[in-house]
Structures are given as C-alpha cells and as structure tokens.
Amino acid sequence: MSPHPQSKKAKAAKAKRAKARTTQEPDKPASMHEARLERQIEQRRHQARKGRLRRIRNTALGVVALGVVAGGGWLAFRPDPELAGVARPSNRGGGHVAAADYDSPTPTSGAHDARAPRCGTYREPLNPAMAVHGLEHGAVVLWYDAARPELADELIDATDEWDTHVIISANTGIDRPVVATAWGRIKAYDAADPEITEFVRTYRQRGPERLTCDR
Incomplete structure (x- = not known):
C-alpha cells in the first residue's frame, strides 16, 4: 500500500527523488560538451590525415612530372651516335x-x-x-x-x-x-x-x- 502523500515517508521519498535529479542534471551538459570536443578532435585528425595524403600525392606527381620533363629534355638534346x-x-x-x-x-x-x-x-x-x-x-x-x-x-x-x-x-x-x-x-x-x-x-x-x- 502506497504511503499517504502527506506522510513523512512520502515527503522523504519525494525529496530523495528531487535530490537525485539535481545531482544528475548538471552532468548532462558536461557530457554533451565532451562529445562535441571529441567530434571536433576527430574532425581535425581526419583533416590532418587528408592533408598528409594530399602532400604525398602532390610530391609523387611532382617527381613523375620532373622525370618526364627530364626524359623529354634528354631525348630532345640527345647527341647523334658516332x-x-x-x-x-x-x-x-x-x-x-x-x-x-x-x-x-x-x-x-x-x-x-x-x-x-x-x-x-x-x-x-x-x-x-x-x-x-x-x-x-x-x-x-x-x-x-x-x-x-x-x-x-x-x-x-x-x-x-x-x-x-x-x-x-x-x-x-x-x-x-x-x-x-x-x-x-x-x-x-x-x-x-x-x-x-x-x-x-x-x-x-x-x-x-x-x-x-x-x-
């Protein structure tokens, strides 16, 4: 049988529930902030990885292009055989x-x-x-x-x-x-x-x- 709303036990239970809500609610904004920070950190890591891959690709393309130019120059100015x-x-x-x-x-x-x-x-x-x-x-x-x-x-x-x-x-x-x-x-x-x-x-x-x- 539930205690009467005005009984001491009912008041104590109500106060306990209110205290629990007061204790838990401040943690919710903190958890959201931490999640947002983690997403931002992961995004920065992802962008950094993309940047490194782009630099590696551009360097490789530059080396290939230099080889083609050098090879073409060598062919263009290669002396005739003797x-x-x-x-x-x-x-x-x-x-x-x-x-x-x-x-x-x-x-x-x-x-x-x-x-x-x-x-x-x-x-x-x-x-x-x-x-x-x-x-x-x-x-x-x-x-x-x-x-x-x-x-x-x-x-x-x-x-x-x-x-x-x-x-x-x-x-x-x-x-x-x-x-x-x-x-x-x-x-x-x-x-x-x-x-x-x-x-x-x-x-x-x-x-x-x-x-x-x-x-």
Whole structure:
C-alpha cells in the first residue's frame, strides 16, 4: 500500500527523488560538451590525415612530372651516335656554285653543284660537286675504286635494306677500295665489309637538308 502523500515517508521519498535529479542534471551538459570536443578532435585528425595524403600525392606527381620533363629534355638534346674511327673533316659550308673545287676526291661538305643527284649506283664516276649536294640532302655516298668494278655489286648487296639516301659510285682518285662519306663524316675501308652497313645505318639522313632521294 502506497504511503499517504502527506506522510513523512512520502515527503522523504519525494525529496530523495528531487535530490537525485539535481545531482544528475548538471552532468548532462558536461557530457554533451565532451562529445562535441571529441567530434571536433576527430574532425581535425581526419583533416590532418587528408592533408598528409594530399602532400604525398602532390610530391609523387611532382617527381613523375620532373622525370618526364627530364626524359623529354634528354631525348630532345640527345647527341647523334658516332662510330669509332670515323673522321670529321672541317665543315666547308654549302651553297650552289657553277664550278666547285675540292682538296679531296671524296669531299664531305662545301659549295656544290645546284643539281642534286639521284640516289642509286653510278658505275661511271659521279661528279663530286653533285655528290656533295646529295650529302647535303642526307645521302651517304660510298665511293669504290673504279679499277675494281666488282665492289659495286658488293656494296649494293651490303646496302639493299635501304631504298633511299644511298649513293654508290666509282671513283678514280681514291687509294683505298672503299671510302664511305656522309655530310661531315668519312671513313676508308679495305673491302665492302659489314662495317660499311653500320656506317650507312648511323649517318644516313643526317645532312643539313633532309630531302627525298630515292634509289
């Protein structure tokens, strides 16, 4: 049976309940404040993690971009390959003249004939002034001793993989079986050996004017 509302026991129970509410209610705002602080701290941690990841990503992208630029620069300015034993005579310039004069039977640069030769094989000596014009267009000229006509066929076989920018010509003024020339490059050989193929592969189409020259 419940105590009478006005009894001492009822009053004591009511006072106890009120005291309990008074004791608990101040803790509620404190708990809410702590929860808000924890959320703010977690948000700051999350933002910090995102910032670190963003910096790492940007650094990685920067390294990749730098590598691409450096690689592209290296490709753009990479020097052309050179072969051992290939001489590099002084560049005597270019230009067209009516009559050219050279100090070598196998010139590699200089003023030259206005007519450019067709690439191919010349069993009669090609005019050196026309040959230099061919060199200017990126052709390789392989001179062979006119006293050894069989060298022409050997040089044709050695260079049959190229349809353009190769000239093979007899020459009466050389003292070696074969003299290979390109613009600004020259090397003599004792036979139509495989090294001549490498000369053609390395120096073909490296003249100052890279124009068509079909064989």
